[in-house]
């Protein structure tokens with residue numbers, strides 16, 4: 001896979017996992033590492049998680065080129081500002097758990113023609129990349145990736161998939177987006193040791209599916225929801 005399989009149009013598509021707010025907001029504190037993260041640190045994370053690979057050295061030409069590109073995209077964005085269309089849209093939480101059985105129906109109807117019934121996608125003829133990237137299996141993102149969280153997957157997919165839709169012309173309902181997220185993220189995918197993540201466990205997002213947690217909700221509920229009750233409990237506990 002490559003970056004643009006997820007950061008659509010090389011990170012320029014509105015709400016297509018867009019890079020527009022990166023140069024203006026990094027370095028920034030992130031709870032997953034509990035540290036100030038620079039752009040190369042954030043990019044390394046996508047290499048190691050979303051691409052399930054190894055990150056090039058921060059000093060390498062490749063990493064320097066990626067940083068230069070991302071900073072260039074944000075060169076007209078003032079420090080701390082987030083331009084309209086950056087990142088991924090946050091979908092409202094459902095008041096029920098996301099449903100893998102309904103999600104499979106959504107997948108079979110709207111996704112499998114390209115991503116394939118087995119989720120493995122389709123390589124291009126030259127074997128240099130994917131015409132349709134994999135959604136699960138050994139070549140997909142690992143369990144430490146952003147898309148493994150249901151909220152990230154659902155928000156991304158609702159406004160970008162099936163291929164051809166935009167944030168103005170979505171095809172899936174919110175429920176379908178959450179359910180297909182549950183189905184895809186319940187399939188087999190590469191493992192990553194996440195024991196170093198979220199050193200402050202109280203900062204874990206409602207849909208981070210691995211304990212320990214400061215609340216008493218199960219890993220199952222942190223994975224599939226309902227998330228609204230978790231988020232409410234977290235707010236009462238003082239989480240921002």
Ligand code: HEC
Nearest residue numbers: 002003006021022042043046050051087088141146147152
């Ligand atoms: C499998 C999908 C996927 C792939 C492949 C991927 N990313 Fe990401 N990336 C994400 C997701 C999901 C996020 C988190 C977005 C969010 O939470 O709003 C993210 C976040 C980022 C961010 C931070 C964005 C921000 O506004 O804070 C940067 C920078 C980034 N990725 C760069 C890259 C680069 C460079 C590559 C290729 C080396 C890459 N990504 C590959 C899915 C992916």
Ligand code: HEC
Nearest residue numbers: 004005006110111114131132133134135157161162163180
């Ligand atoms: C018409 C073909 C097509 C259909 C149908 C389609 N996709 Fe995609 N999908 C793509 C292509 C192509 C990309 C990569 C985009 C790029 O590289 O510019 C992609 C990328 C993705 C990605 C990010 C990359 C990855 O592999 O993790 C996810 C997640 C995704 N699609 C989910 C879905 C879901 C869920 C559905 C059904 C609701 C769906 N897609 C339907 C063609 C399709």
